[in-house]
Amino acid sequence: MDTETPPRLGAAITGWKSSWWMGLVIGVPLLALALLARDAAVYGKLCRLGFLTVIVTTIVAGVATIVVTFAVLTPDNLPPRFTGQGDADWLGFARAGFLLEASFLGALLGLALAALRMMLSLIRARRTARGE
16 A cells, blocks of 8 residues: 555555455355345345345444444553554554454354345245235
8 A cells, every 4th residue: 555545545445455355255145045036026125135134234243343342442451462563553453453354244144144034035925926
């Protein structure tokens, strides 16, 4: 990263470069599951339901991580390798690391919840189509 890049922009670029592939990990299974729909309207509903579930779950995991790290992490309980090494914001670095990992875990949990919700919605749609 260029030294002239503002720190927040640099962090955003680094975050994007390290997480773009999660779209493939999440998108391919959700879109494949939605293909089980028998018509375009149900397919669209399943896609929206799936992606919204993943997004909300990931946001909740991220916000919860921010709250927990601000409540729990202090300069006193950071690992020794983070302290005494220049003037870097090691506490912020540790929080960002936790947030990144929690976002990945939140996305994977969201994928599982989305798949479950999509399957239940698909079952309901098929029962409705049969007149049950």
